[in-house]
Amino acid sequence: MGGGPAVAQPSEGFLHLITETRPWYKNSRLIILNLWVCLLLITSSTNGYDGSMMNGLQSVKEWEKAFNYPTGGKLGLLNAIQNIGSLAAYPFSPYLTDGLGRRPAICFGAFIMIGATILQTASNTVGMFIGARFLIGFGLTFAAAAAPLLVTEIAYPTHRAQATSMYNTLWYLGSIIAAWTTFGTFRIPSSWAWRIPSALQALPSVIQVFLIWFVPESPRSLVSKGREEQALKTLAYYHARGNENDPLVQYEFEEIKAAIKFDKEVAANVGWVSLFKSPGNRRRMRIIIALAFFSQWSGNGLVSYYLNKVMNAIGITDSDTQLLINGLLNIFNFIVAIIAGFLCDKIGRRRLFMTSTIGMLIFWTLQTVCFSLYSQHQDIKAGHTVIAMIFLYYGFYDLAFTPLIVSYTVEILPFSLRAKGFTVFNFAISLSLIFNQYVNPIALNALGWKYYLVYVAWLAFETVFCYFFIVETKNRSLEETAALFDGDDTVAMIAGKAAEQAGITHAPVTDKSSTASDEKIDSHHIH
Template identity: 55%
Template structure:
């Protein structure tokens, strides 16, 4: 179990996890702003009831994904060259520039530019912060902390929803939307204050040849300063071995992702997880809840903001609960339950929305809102806690980093499509656009049933047998070869150390 440094360790992890809440804050805040009359009137005084046209609203939300996509290529170099701490500082500082422009925006162009900068900065911190969490967390608690990192998206969304509701009641002018925009700086400010109390990643330090410093930090955080502790020594050896493996893997190209049938299947799953996590109909509510509620007759600002606030609380409860049960239930049952549940809920929501639109049946409109809550109960049972961890499990070490990069790119591409196309389509064909997602969810369910395998409790050999078939022995042999290289490198290092000691004794 962790030593007496627990409180310090988990406080540092909690501060880093705040980064995950930043993205959730943005989605919920944009939902809230699009309900505010002051925001709509400020950015489209010619038509204050409608606000910016659908294409402009699509660009407002999509541009953050564009910044994030570019930032995907800037995040890893920043984290590897500057270290996790300074990368968090860099990303947070960039985000503060974006927040300042967003909160002080005087026209729609300035607001759009601000959101691009926010997306770019967030992508850098989103690479460094979770990496730091994983690399300083105690091994016995690392799994739950990693799962909770993803679920904290909803903590940010809850804060944004209720802040926007509060400013709606407190202000009747432009401060009702400027205040939530400015408060978006809070996570970055918190990280900039406390990052100086972080310990740097021991893994990054070993990679830079600062072994003694890395060992001290492991001892301070996991063994109350005892460098000879068995766990600390084990972690230290594992870090050195992993870095040796990565030096071998770094020589490999992206072509390995599709070089064999097994790897093509793994890559296919990574791509589908990336797209499905954003294309399941959740994108409609994540940024355009106002449009969805308008389609069922709920048009007043007060009701829309309240529904947004309670929906985010519901999401957090469902996501955290699912994260705590992932290891008990298994991955494949959760994938199937989640996707089938989303399909059923979305079909029911489509029916209810269609009945309201055609017959102005208010009971059907209220039922449609209930289906949104049911949909997210299903979505959060797998697509929130498993989106990252499942890909880590199915990818062999030799292509894991590249597979994760491909998945991240797919998420950003899907987000851009969602953000830009959804408002335009909702305006053009209304509730009938939901039929597209009903059909698409059938496709998702088939893909999950056909290709998503169970990984709970399975060894490297068992997973290789599933994905690689006759080539499984070669895949396992390659993994074992890398392990052998690590052992050889470690033995050589030990011999070199002994020779140095012998030489010093002779002197």
């Protein structure tokens, strides 16, 4: 890890081409576009709902009784099976997403999840419940692989970073609904105490099946299939009130064409091997895979799926209190993540990642100390302080690892590799989740507070990694950001071609100072 940190200077990019001076909420086309973006964002809510529901159901006596009080490996399987279903779909999802388009992939996944949720709600055996959860994960992969790509490819340029950051943030919306649903139904003296939360899991998918066909298809996907006229009309309709000659629309259109043409020229084979062929792509995948594992291996898996086990370990055993803390924590997470997502272009990705990892390390360490004091000395105050440390730890986690991991992943990938690269990201997340869901309950039972020390060391490693490898990407167009990893010459080439074709006299260029910085990074960190 020689050399300095991976920093690149921002570019002015497309900003000087924007002629729209009114706020977005006074532009009816942008209001409609942002509503379609919201429809896509709720895909993440389905995933968040699932994790929080399974967390909450462990405090619901009717669910425990129905499935014979699962513990250890059996409980781990009930949680992990959804991600095993996701793994089974990964070999197919990028081909559907690239081949048929983003919208058909989302609809296909939503249909599967609706059927699987019906099966889950009707379950009367452990095997039936496990099978249903496998299918939920299988369907979710198709929708979750396509939805954030479509968000980042249709969003208005100045809204793109915030909109894509909201994708993973909406995980907490589903989590909040599930947490408070289980809090409200756990008193029902029948199986409906857990069947009602299970049935509600299908709601986002039902909404998407009916409305997805009104959402515009990705202009980048349309250009890649030779449907350039339709792509131009889509950009013009939503980004310039129908004016195809608008400077911003022309620049976006020509930049998309130049980038896709460049991808085809330098990488005619865009198969899976292409993800690791060039130094730039290896650098991308190193960051993407690391962030995927960091997002699940930072200690959050203990609280996300086994909060009741943590609560029991520090003396908080009342179901009412456990479910109340779960509900309040999800609301807190949602608020912090939304604020961080909206600030990502002002503060910058790198600064958010560094603040997040340092803060997590500090408050996880303090949480570990408090947990050990309770475990060894039955210090009630220390046990209650663990709850405060959990909230503070999550506050820093939510600065970067909720809003940015999806948006940062899709923006640093070129269009030709975006679906496949994002699939690798999701695959890595599923692997890390399966490990967490199996290992955490077993390790926590066996080691108690000492298990927390493992995450202290890991968080220290995360902090060092982010310092050396996270590259700043704020204030760049999608094509400029993806090209950043291949060197500023590529950025300038694509921007220059786009500006030339669009008839713009002053092409947006990157600062020359970033070239030297990137060359330094390449020499020290890629080889």
